[in-house]
Each structure stands twice: as C-alpha cells, then as structure tokens.
Amino acid sequence: MFSPPLALASLSGESDTEWAMAGREWAGAAFLGGIALDEPAREAARILVARDRSEFLPNDPVAFVDDQLAALEDEPIQAAINVRAASADALPPVARICRERDAFLEINAHCRQPELCAVGCGETLLADTERLRSYVDTATEHGATVGVKVRAAVDDVNLPTLCRTLERADASFVHVDAMDSEAVIADIAGACELYVIANNGVRDEATVREYLEYGADAVSVGRPSDNPVVLERVRQALERWQQTRSP
Template sequence: MLALASLSGAADAAWAREGAAFADLAFLGGIAVDDDAREAARDLVARGREEFLPEDPVAFVEAELAALSDAPIRPGMNVRSATVDPLREAAAICARHDAVVEINAHCRQDELRAVGCGETLLRDTARLERYVAAAADAGATVSVKVRAEVDGVDLPTTARRLSAAGADAIHVDAMDSEPVVAAVAAAAPDLFVLANNGVRDRRTTWEYLGYGADGVSVGRPSDDPAVLRRVARAVDAWECRSAGDASTLRGDGEVPG
C-alpha cells in the first residue's frame, strides 16, 4: 500500500487527486482544529511556515473530504488538537466520509509542542490513548502519526497501548532508525503499520516492507509523479512477491491487521 503523507499547508483535496493515479490513501492536512492549536499555527505562519488556517476548521474538514467523494483514492485527515472534543468532531466527519482520521503526535515545532500538540502528545501516552479512544468511539478508522528518536518514548510499547485503545494504524516517521518499524510491527500485530521517511524508490520501499510495514508513505516529493511512479511500482512488485498477503486501506472501511 502506498499513502501520501500530509504536508503542512499543501495537502488538500486537489493534491490528493493529483496523486490518486499512484496511491491508495492520502492524508490531508495537518489541520489545527482547536483554539490552542490554531494559535500555534498562526505563530508558525508568522515565521514563514505554510499552514491551513480556514475560518472554520471543521467546515474545512467536511468540504475537503466531500471534494474527494468520487476520487479513486481513500482520504484521511491529519488533525492537530490540544483538546479532545474538537478531535472527536473531526473524527465523526471522517467516519461519515469513510476517511481515516490521523491523530498528529508527530510535529516537533516549538509552537505546537508548547500547547500540547504533536511530539508533546507522543510523550504523554495516557493522554494519547484518550484521543485514540475518542476518535474510535466516533466511528472513525484511526491512525496515529508518530516519530522515532524521541527521548523517553518507546515506540513498540506505545504502539501496543494505542492498539488496545482502539487505533487501527500507526504511521511511523522512522527518522534515521528504520529498524524501529520491525519492532513496532512485532509489538502490535493488529495495527496496520505505515512507514515514512526517505521513501523514494524500490530500495527504500522494500527496506521498510522487509521490516514488516504493511505500507509506505511519501511526504515531501508527493507532488512528483516520477517518485510516486517508482514507489508504486515497488509496492506492486513486493505485493506480487508476497502472493497477495499485503493489504490496503482503500475504500473498504477496515484496516487489516
């Protein structure tokens, strides 16, 4: 399975359609959905970063997902929130559109960490479990975006706890610790594992799939058809080797284990 990873201020419905010829899933966003996260996003914009800052973030989630209702790609929405209730509302919208809600426990910008988003959420597993449970209770397929190499965070243990809380998938930015994907996959066999970071070609794709990832995602070059074509062909070749054992998130409302 090939996914397109969210790109701040760029990953919208139009971007997802451009990648639909190659990918199975596109994570739109990230979108800040509560007041604290939105204030942090405004601070990021003030220092030159691109961010989605619509007047009504909930309406943005609804409109962007609706715009992909006839697209040959399953949408997801990467959500940042310092509080649970706005996340739950976004998850309910995702559920109505058969979209994946992705809880952002990944971003490391100081502004987001200061309000309890991103990497700060990853460091507080009990709080992250509450986010997962709320999103799952809203009926959504739930992914959690995480990163490796965060001091004090044991990703395999975190993955087990997120699975127990109701997560369906874990989206791992492996940083420079690619073997962590194998540890996560072994620790939480019921989670669909997406691997991210440096996915560009057959070598990088097969490395992650060889570690036990169920799929890979492409981030920064997700608007480059040449990269997407190489990765899509690599995924297809791996799946042929695996005699159909690999599964996808495309459109069936389920995340296989």
C-alpha cells in the same frame, strides 16, 4: 486497509484535495492536513505562518475538513485527515465527519515545532501516553477509523510499547516517521497488530523493500508526494514486491 499500499503523507499547508487528486493515479491513500482544530493549536499555527511556514487556517476548520473530504468521497483514493489539537475535546465533530465520509482520522503526535509542542500538540503527545490514548478513545467512540502519526528517535519514548497501548484503545493504524531509524518498523510490527505505514526517505525500490522487509504494511511519501516520477517509481517497486509474494 488501502490499495495500492502507498500513501501520500500530509504536508502542512500543502496537502489538500487538489494535491490528493494529483497523486491518485499512484497512491491508495492521501492524508490531508494537518489541520489545527482548536484555538490553542490555531494560535500556534498562526505563529508558524508569521515565520513563513505554510499552514491551513480556515475560518471554520471543521467545515473545511468536511468540504475537503466530501470532494474525495467518490474518488479512487482513500481519504484521511491529519489533525492537531491541544485537547481531545476538539475531536468529536471531525471524528463524526470522518465516519460519515468513510475517511481515516489521523491524530498528529508527530510535529515537533516548539510553538505546537508548547500548547500540547504534536510530539509532546508521545511522552504523555494516557493523554494520547484519550484522543484515540474519544475519536473511536464517535465511529472514526483512527490512527496516529508518530516519530521515532524521541527521548524516553518506546514506540512498540506505545503502539500496544494505542491498539488497546482501538486504533487501527500507526503512521511512523522512522527518522533514519528504519529498524524501528520491525519492532513496532512485532509488538502489535496495527496496520503499520512506514514513512521517511521513501523514494525508490531499495527504500520500499527495506521497510516492507521490516514488516510495514504500507509506505508513505512525504516531500516528493507531488513528484510523479517518485510516485511512479515507488508504486512500481510495491508492485514488484507484491508479485514476489504471490503464490
């Protein structure tokens, strides 16, 4: 899906084109965002900013997405955008931009901030399978390559079962924050044919090998995604892993 199989994971208010360009030497994909698309999600983001969190709050989020993806269109890195929305109705314009810019659209079912959950964004989507499926259906209907960012260790959420549902809705990938439950990657990889990106604690050879041995197709780096030392170490670990698998 992208090569090398190292992604830069979105960091709210930080992951923009400049950030992606800085990591393109090592990474095969960059997930920009997250971007709040509709008014309930944007109001939640404003409250987060008021309590000193970083968030992207452009006047026109759809135009912002287009500008960001356009800047990466000819760069040697797969562009992707992580989005938050309180309703699937907000997705079609961004899905069409992703189709036109050959970028991935990642639906955020991951963020756990109370303000976002209160309006139906982020982690609340994990427990509402049909609503999350409607997000994927809506985005794929408009031609985007769609995936979902999810979180492990959420009460009453069975990620392998959820991923089978996402696959039936024509999702292409799942981006899993393993939350110190690394073995969940094996459960997901064994349950579906989605491209599995493993996230959480990816820093070195040991963490890379653990996720790949569990069946991940790729890994992603979050907080240290602006640290060239970490990115180079992870890239080298991936290259060594691939060499051991070459005939």
